[in-house]
Amino acid sequence: MVTAEPSELQGILPSCSPALAAALVAALGEMTDPPKTRTAKVRSDKGNYEYDYADLPGVLQHVRPVLAKHGLALMHDVKQDGGRITVSTWLLHASGDNTPPVVLATAGGPRVQDLGGTITYLRRYGITAVCGIAADADDDANTADGQAAVVAPKRAPAKPPEELIERARAAIDAELLHHQVAPTDALRQLLANSPLAECTVEKLEELVAKFSAPSERLRTWVADKTKNTPRIQSSTPAATEKVTPAAAPASQAKVDGPTLNPEQAEFRTMLREVVDRLGYAIPDDEALDQLERAILGAPVDKAKPAVITGLLGKIKAGPQTAITRRKVNPDGTPVLGPDKKPVSEEVTVEVFLRARIAGCSLIRSNP
Numbered sequence: 001m002v003t004a005e006p007s008e009l010q011g012i013l014p015s016c017s018p019a020l021a022a023a024l025v026a027a028l029g030e031m032t033d034p035p036k037t038r039t040a041k042v043r044s045d046k047g048n049y050e051y052d053y054a055d056l057p058g059v060l061q062h063v064r065p066v067l068a069k070h071g072l073a074l075m076h077d078v079k080q081d082g083g084r085i086t087v088s089t090w091l092l093h094a095s096g097d098n099t100p101p102v103v104l105a106t107a108g109g110p111r112v113q114d115l116g117g118t119i120t121y122l123r124r125y126g127i128t129a130v131c132g133i134a135a136d137a138d139d140d141a142n143t144a145d146g147q148a149a150v151v152a153p154k155r156a157p158a159k160p161p162e163e164l165i166e167r168a169r170a171a172i173d174a175e176l177l178h179h180q181v182a183p184t185d186a187l188r189q190l191l192a193n194s195p196l197a198e199c200t201v202e203k204l205e206e207l208v209a210k211f212s213a214p215s216e217r218l219r220t221w222v223a224d225k226t227k228n229t230p231r232i233q234s235s236t237p238a239a240t241e242k243v244t245p246a247a248a249p250a251s252q253a254k255v256d257g258p259t260l261n262p263e264q265a266e267f268r269t270m271l272r273e274v275v276d277r278l279g280y281a282i283p284d285d286e287a288l289d290q291l292e293r294a295i296l297g298a299p300v301d302k303a304k305p306a307v308i309t310g311l312l313g314k315i316k317a318g319p320q321t322a323i324t325r326r327k328v329n330p331d332g333t334p335v336l337g338p339d340k341k342p343v344s345e346e347v348t349v350e351v352f353l354r355a356r357i358a359g360c361s362l363i364r365s366n367p
Contacts, residue, residue, distance in 0.1 A: 020097040027070040033133045034062035054135040056124045063131050067091070074130075076123055077101070085118050089126030102129045160201045162327065163347050166355050168196055168204045171211035173358030175222055177280065178214075180231040183358055190225060232361050264300045267308050270315055271295070274353060280362040287361045294356040319350035 016024075036052040054062070060074075067073060071094035079086045088101040104122045128135050172191050173183040181187065189195050192207055199207070210218060260268065271291070275282060282288050289299050295311065296303035314323050327335040327343045334342040347355075 016099070017093075017095060017097045019095045020093040020099070023070040023072055023093055024091070024099070027066055027072055028132050030066050030069075031063065031131050031133055034059050034135055036135070056120050056127075059124055059127055059133075059135050063127060063133070067131075071095070074127060076126070078119055085122065087119060087122035087126055089123065089130055091130055099130060102126050104129075160199065160204050162345055163351060164201065164204045164208070165196050165199075166347060166351050168192070168199070168207040168211075170351065170354035170358050171208050172196075174279070174354070175211045175214055175218075176226070177232075177358070177362060178219075179223055179226055181226045181229050182232055182361065187226065187229065191222065260301055263305070263308055263312065264303075267312050268292075268300050270312065271300075274315060275357065275362065278350075278354065278357060280357060282362060291357065291360045291362070294360055295353070314349050315353075317349070319348060321349045322346050323349050323352050325352055 034054040035058065036054050037058055038055050039050055039052050041048070041050050064074070073092045075090050075092050075098070077088040079088075084106055086103060086105040088103045090101040091099045104126055106118060106122075124135060169183075169188060172188050175191075176183045176187055185195070191211075192199060192203075194203075196204065196207075214222075268288075272282065275291070282291065292298070292300050292303070296307055298304075300308065311323075314321050324344050324346055327345050337343045
């Protein structure tokens with residue numbers, strides 16, 4: 001049990017020098033609550049529970065730079081009278097002036113093995129009192145009351161799967177393209193309220209569901225958020241030309257400019273169909289060229305035959321067919337493993353194509 005000394009509290013609001021007053025107003029106005037990086041698991045007769053808190057080193061690391069910036073330093077005085085522990089905490093100013101102390105004491109004597117924890121507890125609460133912050137640290141109080149507290153570092157949330165991040169990115173990009181806005185990391189972060197890589201699994205799943213089937217309210221919100229963002233300049237989409245190898249000459253087919261062989265023509269036709277099925281339209285030849293480069297690494301007439309054959313087979317097999325691709329960073333550079341070689345991952349054909357489409361200057365044809 002912790003008590004405050006009545007005699008000390010009677011003079012808690014004396015006058016102080018202008019220099020100390022100015023320093024206190026500036027420092028305490030700048031002070032924030034410390035991050036709660038520890039978790040306590042408490043077992044008691046009334047039930048078990050957990051809570052997060054900032055420990056003494058965390059509190060000190062948080063407040064000292066702010067206090068020092070304004071010429072203030074923390075001071076403590078620890079006394080033991082029989083079994084009773086008393087800790088006084090005050091702020092000393094560079095001028096030599098100081099605040100009145102905050103005095104906290106135990107009502108009874110702690111066990112010898114709990115002495116350090118009791119002093120730590122009183123110091124931490126004294127600091128939070130003079131600095132006007134909250135640390136929610138209660139593990140030593142539980143120990144002093146005879147309850148068992150198991151303290152552990154707070155675990156960071158599990159990193160979400162890359163495929164889920166990609167799905168959320170594709171869903172947000174699709175909505176941006178509906179508004180004829182080119183997707184960027186800054187816009188994705190704006191709409192998700194944080195970088196996608198830092199979102200929890202629950203948050204990413206919520207984003208996928210929300211942006212995959214956008215409501216009118218969401219559309220209005222996105223339109224407002226992007227109202228000052230330049231729109232993609234595109235001409236009216238031309239009618240999609242359905243060309244199949246059977247309709248072309250035996251050796252070659254001509255589709256959208258370059259002379260293509262049957263497999264190239266089939267790939268371009270199927271690509272147009274997939275784009276249309278996913279709700280987009282290719283506005284011009286420049287966008288078509290951009291999309292083919294994103295998927296094949298080059299325009300279809302210059303891409304490697306083996307790459308075209310492989311992707312064509314995957315697309316024909318269905319949208320949930322697994323496909324291997326190289327992982328990339330948000331800036332487009334490849335992710336490298338410990339051996340400095342590019343890292344690959346497996347995703348579905350649909351996720352792969354949506355990601356490639358999202359990075360191109362297409363427009364949403366089916367809102």
